[in-house]
Amino acid sequence: MKTNRPHIFLIKIMFFALLISGIPLPNTFQLVSPFWVLLFYIYWTIYFPAHGVFFLALIFGILLDILQGSLLGQNALALIISTAFIVNVKQSVYVSNISTQQVYMFIAGSIYLVLFLLTHILIQGLDFSWTILLAPLTTALFWPAIKFILSKLKH
């Protein structure tokens, strides 16, 4: 895969991320499954210098909202703000070892979850399964595997 075309690479990996997000899982697994789109997008944000990261986050967030039947903009808002956090600490993430990167992923996942649930709570009230709170942890745990696979694809 050619890395001199970052947007083509992004479309390919995000298609794959949306595909994984659409895989039907039992309810509990679905709740604790990592934020795949966030993980793939963060990888691209860190390792590819490109413009319009927030606008692209909006587009992929909307696609995820439609795929999952969520409120339009719910995943988009969470993805944009989590990406903003990663963009701010990009240099630090880039040079960190894998465990420190996992801490950053946990924080990004937590921001994503807080915003996702905030929208949900504002509209539907405090009515959700608490198992979902484990999702940032699984997001952090899956980061090494995602990083390894995508770095292989990059080359």
Added chain:
Amino acid sequence: MKHLKLFIPIIVSIFLILSDYKFSYLDNLRQFTSTLISPIYFLVNLPSQLYIWIDEQGTNKQVLLNQNKKLNSELMELKVKLQPFNSLILENSKLSKLLESSYSIDSPEFTLAKITSISQSRLKKQLIINKGSKNNVKVGQVVFGADGIVGQVTNTTPFYSTIILISDPTHYIPVKNERNGVRGIGKGKASNSNTIIVNYVESKLDVLLGDIFISSSIDSKFPHGYPVGKVIHVEKQTNNPFLDIVLEPTQNTNNIEFILILKQDNEN
């Protein structure tokens, strides 16, 4: 400029959230994009469809013959059970004519569909079926399983439709107790277990464990009298004027393969 690049997408997404929640201006955009990304549903289900196909190819002829025999006998049994029901319908229509009543029992038409995947969202309980707008499936149509109401169609693409389950926390259904007609509003419970809570049933009313709640005709969307759930928990709370009732849906969606979509649009 740097902040503007961040704030514009944030404002757009907040605008989308508000407009999607309050209004239906974005339904066409959602419909169009759903159609565009519907190949993802196909790809996601490809492995399971392939497994089913291989499994079907390997099925023994004798097994198929036995299955056919069993299904035929079941069909015959159901037809016999239906005979008194047919005469009751006739009797009912005669009585309605005599009383000059406009009440009549509907003879509903259904579309059969196969479930392709279950729940791919964190906070929504929904499933995807292999019939879409090309098969005249429309948003709002009610979906049934062999044992009761499954849910309602929420989104359609030409080849796929999304169904929200009655156990989803955003889904409401008017229900009544089959035994004594006690009415309430059923709402999905946000938990890992697929359960429904019944709201607004006064604590002095009679609801017992094992009672069956059926759809009520108060709401025009749902046809009257189809099973919704069985009471698995009922509790009188001291500081609450209403009973705490939990139902287990009569239709188990974990092992369901086919569903029926009610063709008529009860939207009047």
